[in-house]
Amino acid sequence: MWQQVKQALSDSTAHFVTRFAGLLPGLAALILALLVSFIFAWILATVVRRLLTSLHFDERLGRWGLASLAEWSPLNSPTLLVARSIAALVIVSGFLIGIAAFDFAWTYLFVQSIFAYIPNVIAAFLVLLVGNVIARFLARSVLIGAVNLNLQYARFLSIGVKWLVIVFSFAMALEHLRIAPGVVQLAFGILFGGIVFSMALAVGLGSKEFVSKSLEPDAKKVSGDPRVAEPVAEDPLRHL
Amino acid sequence: METDPVPQQVQDPIDSADLVVSILADFDADLLAKTYGALRDLPGPLRIAVVDNDQRLSPASFNLESTNKSALAEDAQKTAAVFHVSSPLTRAEDNATRAVRLSEACQSVFALAEKLNARGCCVIASKLESVTPGSVWQLAQPLFDGEADLVLPHYARRKFDGLLNNSIIAPLMRALYGKRVNNPMGPDFAASQRLIQTMLVMKAGANAAVGRRHPLAALTPTALCENLRIKEVHCGARTYPPIDWTSMSSLLVDVLSPVFLDMERNAPCWQRSRISSAVPAIGEPRVAGADPAIVDTDRMVESFQLGNRELQEIWGLVLPPSILFELRKLARLPVEQFRIPDDLWVKIVYDFALAHRLRTISRDHLLKSMTPLYLGWVASYAQDLKASGAATPNGRLERLSLAYEVGKSYLVSRWRWPDRFNP
Numbered sequence: 001m002w003q004q005v006k007q008a009l010s011d012s013t014a015h016f017v018t019r020f021a022g023l024l025p026g027l028a029a030l031i032l033a034l035l036v037s038f039i040f041a042w043i044l045a046t047v048v049r050r051l052l053t054s055l056h057f058d059e060r061l062g063r064w065g066l067a068s069l070a071e072w073s074p075l076n077s078p079t080l081l082v083a084r085s086i087a088a089l090v091i092v093s094g095f096l097i098g099i100a101a102f103d104f105a106w107t108y109l110f111v112q113s114i115f116a117y118i119p120n121v122i123a124a125f126l127v128l129l130v131g132n133v134i135a136r137f138l139a140r141s142v143l144i145g146a147v148n149l150n151l152q153y154a155r156f157l158s159i160g161v162k163w164l165v166i167v168f169s170f171a172m173a174l175e176h177l178r179i180a181p182g183v184v185q186l187a188f189g190i191l192f193g194g195i196v197f198s199m200a201l202a203v204g205l206g207s208k209e210f211v212s213k214s215l216e217p218d219a220k221k222v223s224g225d226p227r228v229a230e231p232v233a234e235d236p237l238r239h240l
Numbered sequence: 241m242e243t244d245p246v247p248q249q250v251q252d253p254i255d256s257a258d259l260v261v262s263i264l265a266d267f268d269a270d271l272l273a274k275t276y277g278a279l280r281d282l283p284g285p286l287r288i289a290v291v292d293n294d295q296r297l298s299p300a301s302f303n304l305e306s307t308n309k310s311a312l313a314e315d316a317q318k319t320a321a322v323f324h325v326s327s328p329l330t331r332a333e334d335n336a337t338r339a340v341r342l343s344e345a346c347q348s349v350f351a352l353a354e355k356l357n358a359r360g361c362c363v364i365a366s367k368l369e370s371v372t373p374g375s376v377w378q379l380a381q382p383l384f385d386g387e388a389d390l391v392l393p394h395y396a397r398r399k400f401d402g403l404l405n406n407s408i409i410a411p412l413m414r415a416l417y418g419k420r421v422n423n424p425m426g427p428d429f430a431a432s433q434r435l436i437q438t439m440l441v442m443k444a445g446a447n448a449a450v451g452r453r454h455p456l457a458a459l460t461p462t463a464l465c466e467n468l469r470i471k472e473v474h475c476g477a478r479t480y481p482p483i484d485w486t487s488m489s490s491l492l493v494d495v496l497s498p499v500f501l502d503m504e505r506n507a508p509c510w511q512r513s514r515i516s517s518a519v520p521a522i523g524e525p526r527v528a529g530a531d532p533a534i535v536d537t538d539r540m541v542e543s544f545q546l547g548n549r550e551l552q553e554i555w556g557l558v559l560p561p562s563i564l565f566e567l568r569k570l571a572r573l574p575v576e577q578f579r580i581p582d583d584l585w586v587k588i589v590y591d592f593a594l595a596h597r598l599r600t601i602s603r604d605h606l607l608k609s610m611t612p613l614y615l616g617w618v619a620s621y622a623q624d625l626k627a628s629g630a631a632t633p634n635g636r637l638e639r640l641s642l643a644y645e646v647g648k649s650y651l652v653s654r655w656r657w658p659d660r661f662n663p
Contacts, residue, residue: 137602140554140601140602140605141605143550143551143554144489144551144554144605144608144609144611145489145608147543147546147547147550147551147609147611147612148488148489148543148608148611148612149486150539150542150543150546152546154546154550155550
């Protein structure tokens, strides 16, 4: 009996040591991969930071209407944000390579699923980026157009349009990431509808007098600008 | 033999002409016929090709079929021969703005003049209040007398006519190129063969990245940079199309964008010139009719105030802090005290031209965001004239032009060192 217990213990110990010894190369590979990725990430981040600084990336982003990116960035510098993101990407890649070195089925599947998910992350990031650019462009167009039409609620319209596009792109990005798609759809519908409804209410209440005037039978021609309803022939100004 | 006052419809294709004429203005059929008649009465031999894509004078309506061709050929030695021709280029789309239509029409006339090896071309795009049939030849004659390569009109000025030209285009070109041209963008003009060829060569070599050239905006700068001779002809007052307030910002984009683009192309040329000189003029200055008395400045000042409140983030990308501070101070003034000083306005225009060059923001957004500032200037100008009680705006506009000349050093500094020189 005792012999059997001893044998079982010995087998178990031998099995454990063997398995542990089997893990060691993988562990060493993981540490090495992490070490190399850290060094590589540091070099790459330094190169990218210097390159973007020489290209005046922060100033250019401001000109492209992405100045708010600075608010989310470390030390208010989008250059630093990009450099650190690239470094993080390299380190995560190194970690995944290290994990894959453990020659287990589950690590292989884990890494495979992570890599399969990367296109979704990239697509979601691109959707967010493009959505942000479009939102800012449209917001600026609406703001300038509304100011030139002398609309007092120009700023409100502009912000409304901006958030409509941002919410839309955010919902699309979450859809790509496959994060709670049902909830996202519902939340998007409520939020989008809410913004449109609140804008319609605000604009409608703000211009109710103008609308009621325009509905009168002898009303002058309806236009976005009350001043064009006046007879143009009386205006003495001639611009070109 | 009695000459027919309308152009002759020639069956054979025309291979040469001395002058190409295009009348784009809204002349009625009677005036058009008289104008062509006046051209035909010019001493020959002179071959004049008239561009008439719209067929406003159809042969049938003027009974041209009865014209005797042999008699015509004999007569052509004594008087000018006038021909109908169609433009070789495609027309601008119907929904194109007036500026685009004019641009296309001018390109078309240049191409035709080159094809027919003409000595010059003449475009009439506006209608004078006292238009005469001889107004085409009035513009074209200096070309044939060898006196000029570009003939531009000098319209009699009323206080509120041609405000965009008077506030930006004319004084800007005067300060840049050193010639006091009153209507650098016509729209009526006559150009010599040399200038036409230069324009066509420049159009062919235009860099797509820099943008398309607008012939009317490029005409005067090209002539000045190429050291061609410019003359002005004193005309009466122009009739202007009615104002459309809703498209004011589009007007600014259509007009200022090509002007600023040309400024960018000609930077090496205009940075050399220092002081301005007058351009020789033909004829006696004419007096314009009375101005309509009332201008409502309240709405324009309100536009300026709204722009100042809402467009700070955009203006902040274009204008230096000192100018933004001045604008904020102006926005707090009551309407009757509202004035934009000339030096401030000049710096604003120069800064927008620079931002256009640097593509600080979308060019369309940039120029549209200038609309409240422009309306502010118009209000300030109207109030200035009202306060001074001046009969003509000439003195006021001369002061503005001088301010542009004085401010040129500011432009040159900012143009050369946009990042370093930022007062």
